[in-house]
Structures are given as C-alpha cells and as structure tokens.
Amino acid sequence: MRHTISVLVENKFGVLARIAGLFSARGYNIASLAVSETQDPTISCMTIVVEAEDEKILEQIKKQLNKLIDVIRIIDFTKKEHAERELILVKVKCSGKDKANLESLLKKYVAKVIQHKEGICIIEAVDRQEQIRQLLEALSQFGIEELIRTGKIAMA
C-alpha cells in the first residue's frame, strides 16, 4: 500500500542525501518524491510517497526520520483528511483530425493542451492521483510519447 508522508526539514546542504540514504539503507521503496522550499526559505518540505506493506514498517520509517537532526516535523496523511494534487506533463501523438477528440476527452479532466506542433501535443494536467491514472489510461489511445510527473503533494 502507498502512504504519503510530508517531512519538513532544515533547508541545508546534504539533508536530502541523508533522508534518501535512510530509505535506501532500509530497503524502503520511494514511489515519488517532491522537494522544494516552503514559505520560509530556510525550511524545505519533502512529500514522500512510499510503499509500505504494513503499519509497522510505516512506523519504523517515521521513527527513523524523527531521529534525524534536520527533521522538523513529519505529517503522515494515511488516516488524515487532506487535499492532494499531482501535476503531469504528457506528450501525445495528435494529428489534426484527432485534435477535436483529444480536446473533448480533456474536458472531463483538469487538463489542457499547452503546445501543439507537428502532430505532437503537450498536455498539462493537475488532479488527484486517481483522476490522473484515469486520464493516462484514456490518453493511451493516442500513444504517450513522454510523461513527466511531479509526484503527489498534500496539505492537511
């Protein structure tokens, strides 16, 4: 099962490497990770989506993270009400005659074409992960050439 954890850390040199090392040393599998500054530039937020089969492993992860000196706060969104979003950029094949089809498909999602050149469209989409999964499934009929995702971010 996938769990989402937010980790507020000091925005210091080497903290990312330390946390990534902690995960890899213990064999925890990171599905996605988004790291950036918060409103306070001395503090960064890491949103980590991690595969953990049971609660015990998740508790271990949180305990290990809490031991790190640069970790300020951990929020586990597993049982917490929260807003979640992910951003993706997708490149799909799209000839002139497919364009109308594509646009009517995108209307069902929070998605739009941001570039269309020589039979290739770049689409931007923002939604919850379940909706993103459905959109990608629907887009596969066009042929997905490239997909870049930010990974999930969440807010309590």
Add this chain to the structure above:
Amino acid sequence: MRHTISVLVENKFGVLARIAGLFSARGYNIASLAVSETQDPTISCMTIVVEAEDEKILEQIKKQLNKLIDVIRIIDFTKKEHAERELILVKVKCSGKDKANLESLLKKYVAKVIQHKEGICIIEAVDRQEQIRQLLEALSQFGIEELIRTGKIAMA
C-alpha cells in the same frame, strides 16, 4: 543561476540516494527535485533544479551523473526551448469579506480555491515559476500559512 536538468534513471532501489549523495558530496545545492515514474514504470524521471554559478560546474554535474550506471539520459534545459510548470498548494487566511478580493486576484493566474473552511483557503496554482513567484508575492497580503511546492518539471 538556477539550471534545470532532467535525469532519466532506472527505477531501482537506491538510485535516488546515489544521485542525492553525488550532489551533496560535491557541494552542489539542489533547489528543488521532483521524482516519479514515467510512462515506462521501469524508468523514473528526476527533474532537478540546481544552483550553479558557472557553466563549468554545470558541466561537472552532468559528467558525474553520466558516470552513474543507472542514469539513462540527461537533458539540460538551460539553452533548450522547453515547456515548464510547477504546482503549488498554498494555505492563506481569508475571511468572508476577503473572499471576493482573493478570487479576483486568482483570476489573473492559473489558480483556484479548492477548499474554504473556517477562514482558511487552500489554493491550487499551476504555472511557470516566474508567474508562481508573482502569485506568491500577491498572496502575501492575505498571510501565507503554509506553502507546498512540487518543484519545477520540464519537457523539451
């Protein structure tokens, strides 16, 4: 100066830690990082925004990355035409009477309120980093309570 690099890597255990370690060992400062699967689940894409004062340092970074066995391809967007986007979630104070003000401000951006409860709004915004910077500046009058960013993603 900030540079954006995309690194396609094998979606294997420990790769993230290795790359983060490479950056920290050499004192390169990561401003933001977004890592997630691509359309091929065996391959992940890392979008790294890095501070590098001169071209020489950037070249060093790319050379070091290329030496890693799990690195498939590196794209440096510095001089390349590309689409870029970042997603943010922002929590701001917003009383009933401020709501109209806030909504008219958001109209100038690709941004919207996704939750409003007890005088607190959660806003979702997607744009290029320069627009996001302007939006955050404009939102500061409301009082930013919390800010989570995905970091930039880019597509050639």
